[in-house]
Amino acid sequence: MSDTGLKMPRILLLATFALLMPLAQAGETLRILAWPGYVSQEAVRAFELRHAATVEVTVISSDDELWERARSDAGGGFDLLAVNTAELKRYIDADLVAPIRADRIPNTRKQLARFRKLANIPGISMDGSIYAIPYTYAGMGLIYNRKLVTPPPTSMNAMWDARYRGKVLAYNGGAHNFSLTALALGYRDPFHLNPEQFRRVLERLLQLRDNVLKFYSTPEEAVKLFQEHEVALIFANYGDQQIQELRRAGADIGYIVPHEGALAWLDCWAIMRRTPDRSLAEAWINHMLSPSVATQLTQEQGLANTLKDAPRTSMSENGKLVWLEPVENPVQRAAYWERILSGMPRPRPDQRP
DSSP: OOOSSSOOOOOOOOOOEOOOOOOGGSSSSEEEOTTTTOOOOOHHHHHHHHTTOOEEEEEEHHHHHHHHHHHGGGOOOSEEEEHHHHHHHHOOOOOTTEEEGGGGGGGGSSHHEEEEEOGGSSSEEETTOOOOOOEEEEEEEEEEEEEEEEEOSSGGGGGOOOTTTEEEEEESOOHHHHHHHHHHHOSSSSTTTOOHHHHHHHHHHHHHHEEEEEEEEEEHHHHHHHHHHHOOOEEEEHHHHHHHHHHHTTEEEEEOOOOOEEEEEEEEEEEEEEEEEEHHHHHHHHTTTSHHHHHHHHHHOOOOOOOOOOGGGGGTTTSSEEEEHHHHHHHHHHHHHHHHTTTTTOOOOOOOO
């Protein structure tokens, strides 16, 4: 996953930490794929002590990276992953994840009612089986610098505004960028693009590339870029998590849900089919749904948890949320995103992708 030509290299965060406790030395190893901030060292230590197991967490920063890691045998294979409901389908179709025995995860009974009704959550179940348990969620609106952007923006199209050339931070991810651009263009269904819509979105993304300072990968990277450069707008891929990190760093920012709507994600824990101990994997999910871990997730990371309603900065009820759905062709989107980053020229009007 490297890029050339634009001098905007993709920064991959592949940080693996293994916390080896005395009780865990003779036990099993649980290997987990998760997003930044999803798993604290305190949560790992508590689980290892209780279950005499070693936990290794590999942090990923894009859906494409998660997919490649999950379907490979790199690192000896993984047991669990945190994945959004829109991406889950291709893991099910590829037979990578196993049905979850929700009755063996008692802390699901502590979740809010809307997260307990798993059959009603799109993308989580198939053919009567449950494949994931909700963990956290956020909206992906637009963060703006109050010192540079007045009045506040109302549309995601502000990211294309020539006034902010070189002052925009966008997320380094193909599927989301195609969807948010389709939403900004007014397409009713941003997840299923026909060839003509795909061509128009692609051309619009190439225009966005010219306006962007950098495509960031993690919340921490976005904060660092904000501190080091004059940044006007940020696509809030991580929602409340990066809003909180920016404000903790002293950034004078605002946040809006654009009038076109904001994409929103629901991330869940799923168990890899090849895990040698499904009971231990289910115990992990149960642990991550404990009140102490859920509270820590919200207080330290700003991420919503599924046990208790939290301040919903990124989930403003004053704006429309468009929940992620499986896209028409994730492989094609990923391939074209790589080409965009590597210097793909703008297509001719009569050219088809």
